[in-house]
Amino acid sequence: xxxxxxxxxxxxxxxxxxxxxxxxxxxxxxxxxxxxxxxxxxxxxxxxxxxxxxxxxxxxxxxxxxxxxxxxxxxxxxxxxxxxxxxxxxxxxxxxxxxxxxxxxxxxxxxxxxxxxxxxxxxxxxxxxxxxxxxxxxxxxxxxxxxxxxxxxxxxxxxxxxxxxxxxxxxxxxxxxxxxxxxxxxxxxxxxxxxxxxxxxxxxxxxxxxxxxxxxxxxxxxxxxxxxxxxxxxxxxxxxxxxxxxxxxxxxxxxxxxxxxxxxxxxxxxxxxxxxxxxxxxxxxxxxxxxxxxxxxxxxxxxxxxxxxxx
Amino acid sequence: xxxxxxxxxxxxxxxxxxxxxxxxxxxxxxxxxxxxxxxxxxxxxxxxxxxxxxxxxxxxxxxxxxxxxxxxxxxxxxxxxxxxxxxxxxxxxxxxxxxxxxxxxxxxxxxxxxxxxxxxxxxxxxxxxxxxxxxxxxxxxxxxxxxxxxxxxxxxxxxxxxxxxxxxxxxxxxxxxxxxxxxxxxxxxxxxxxxxxxxxxxxxxxxxxxxxxxxxxxxxxxxxxxxxxxxxxxxxxxxxxxxxxxxxxxxxxxxxxxxxxxxxxxxxxxxxxxxxxxxxxxxxxxxxxxxxxxxxxxxxxxxxxxxxxxxxxxxxxxxxxxxxxxxxxxxxxxxxxxxxxxxxxxxxxxxxxxxxxx
Numbered sequence: 001x002x003x004x005x006x007x008x009x010x011x012x013x014x015x016x017x018x019x020x021x022x023x024x025x026x027x028x029x030x031x032x033x034x035x036x037x038x039x040x041x042x043x044x045x046x047x048x049x050x051x052x053x054x055x056x057x058x059x060x061x062x063x064x065x066x067x068x069x070x071x072x073x074x075x076x077x078x079x080x081x082x083x084x085x086x087x088x089x090x091x092x093x094x095x096x097x098x099x100x101x102x103x104x105x106x107x108x109x110x111x112x113x114x115x116x117x118x119x120x121x122x123x124x125x126x127x128x129x130x131x132x133x134x135x136x137x138x139x140x141x142x143x144x145x146x147x148x149x150x151x152x153x154x155x156x157x158x159x160x161x162x163x164x165x166x167x168x169x170x171x172x173x174x175x176x177x178x179x180x181x182x183x184x185x186x187x188x189x190x191x192x193x194x195x196x197x198x199x200x201x202x203x204x205x206x207x208x209x210x211x212x213x214x215x216x217x218x219x220x221x222x223x224x225x226x227x228x229x230x231x232x233x234x235x236x237x238x239x240x241x242x243x244x245x246x247x248x249x250x251x252x253x254x255x256x257x258x259x260x261x262x263x264x265x266x267x268x269x270x271x272x273x274x275x276x277x278x279x280x281x282x283x284x285x286x287x288x289x290x291x292x293x294x295x296x297x298x299x300x301x302x303x304x305x306x307x308x309x310x311x
Numbered sequence: 312x313x314x315x316x317x318x319x320x321x322x323x324x325x326x327x328x329x330x331x332x333x334x335x336x337x338x339x340x341x342x343x344x345x346x347x348x349x350x351x352x353x354x355x356x357x358x359x360x361x362x363x364x365x366x367x368x369x370x371x372x373x374x375x376x377x378x379x380x381x382x383x384x385x386x387x388x389x390x391x392x393x394x395x396x397x398x399x400x401x402x403x404x405x406x407x408x409x410x411x412x413x414x415x416x417x418x419x420x421x422x423x424x425x426x427x428x429x430x431x432x433x434x435x436x437x438x439x440x441x442x443x444x445x446x447x448x449x450x451x452x453x454x455x456x457x458x459x460x461x462x463x464x465x466x467x468x469x470x471x472x473x474x475x476x477x478x479x480x481x482x483x484x485x486x487x488x489x490x491x492x493x494x495x496x497x498x499x500x501x502x503x504x505x506x507x508x509x510x511x512x513x514x515x516x517x518x519x520x521x522x523x524x525x526x527x528x529x530x531x532x533x534x535x536x537x538x539x540x541x542x543x544x545x546x547x548x549x550x551x552x553x554x555x556x557x558x559x560x561x562x563x564x565x566x567x568x569x570x571x572x573x574x575x576x577x578x579x580x581x582x583x584x585x586x587x588x589x590x591x592x593x594x595x596x597x598x599x600x601x602x603x604x605x606x607x608x609x610x611x612x613x614x615x616x617x618x619x620x621x622x623x624x625x626x627x628x629x630x631x632x633x634x635x636x637x638x639x640x641x642x643x644x645x646x647x648x649x650x651x652x653x654x655x656x657x658x659x660x661x662x663x664x665x666x667x668x669x
Contacts, residue, residue: 036448147325147326147329148329150326150329151326151329151330151332151333152333154326154330154645154648154649154652155330155333155603155641155644155645155648156603156604156606156607156644156645156648157603157607158604158607158608158610159603159606159607159610159640159641159644159645160641160645162607162610162625162629162637162641163334163337163637163638163641164337164340166628166629166632166634166637167337167338167340167634168340239452243452243454246454247454247455247456247611250454250456250611251610251611251614251626251629252629252630253629263454263456266456266457266460267456270456270460270615273460273463273464274464274467274468277464277468280457280460280461280464281461284453284454284457284460284461287454287457288449288452288453288454288457289452291451291452291453291454292448292449292452295448295451295452296448299448
């Protein structure tokens, strides 16, 4: 984190006057100077590749049971690591239904990443709209919106999500909806705070004086300048969303079997923790790695984008 | 200060109303006929009419809400759809277990978290600091249920037979029984609020064991709580360690610390007497916020370690579609959390005069 001081100085300088158009490129190089962000990006790149090429990389169909030819709950077997050559190779073993665990974990990456992005995307769009309206309109509109957000924030996130999904009925879509709703206040608050601080800037007053419409002011002047904190909160938010959706699936409220979702896989096989621990280890490790990646990237982004936090 | 307290209390009222309204609305989200969902597709019309009448689903929504509010005002959280037992009774039975677990988890998280944070800030950028912060990053990334299962398999299976082995489930070793405090203290014929409090405390097995000097029960209860408390406390621990570190680093850079050093005070004394008290301020808020996470994490932890608290009751309610229980639990936790936040804000204002508007 000591390395961050210099680039920030540079960032302020550049954004100030000389090369205003290169703000984004500059931000990018700032991010790459953060060790956390680099590690996070690397982890996420691997996961994205695994998700995209899951069909090519997985040796078996994730939903196909291999019973009849092989025994269920077979522990991992990797030929290079000394597993007998006459046994079929299963790097992560077989699950309780005789499905190849490696193929399932790979396909789980696809689901968790998708679910994370969609959920947080939904929350960000709604949260930003509410925050923009609240911050720009002020008065009663603001009070009403922000009080509703306060109410949502009172609930521990996972618990409110459990209540919502329990009412709507279990399923991955409903779980995403619940986690998305619960996350809205975070973005609404961040957005409103940004709008309030950006609104007072001279360049906004100047554009208003030049006859910019309210719509133009919001979307051309205020929004772009309020985006950075949203990006940081969103990246950290994906980590939280992936965790919470996995938790809902673990409880049987999210993804339903036989879908290869990590939380649901762990929930299904948790009674085998003593007899076939590989069924917990591998999806659990994949889940932790994904969350770790987003957390590191989020921290790195925050350090790179917010000069006040640099130390 | 009084004006601040009054204003803060006044803000709480509409939020409290909003919380109740939201829980009520979620309860009405049940798609389709609640009776058919709970009693099955083949429930006859007569049974359903009776069911709907008993739980008030046949009345206008506004009326349902006012009834709900009225019931809440005297502590009636409704009845379980499955067993018809009052939800409030169920919660009172189960809450001590959850509270006990949360207290130990929070103790673990704050003591270890603050210590690690201080060491990290004090030895900033050293190997210890980098390792601790990487560990903290990893700690917030491991799902409670994965960590719980890993701890269980490590301490109950891998370390089986060694002195480090710990039980992976339940509250007490089978065969060991616990005498309720009310029985021990000869209060069986009491039925007042005092008895209720005694019963509540009595249900926290470790405290019961301690108060009644049943040492084997006390130790056994603690041994059963170690793994769940560590699993539940790890995420808050990581967050607390990070906040302690960054807060202390901020404070150590301030002028008054330089003054203290210039006076010739030693490093330890500067950190302990001058920096720490101020650096601890943000922690009050953060620890308050973690309590919400602990309570929802309890659903996962109790499910894994088979601890019969509210979390496990919620899990059972989820699997049996007993929405009344989930609703009651959500409301109680949210209201509790609301008041914890209130206390945190007020104590913050007490501790830090800058927050307190004149």
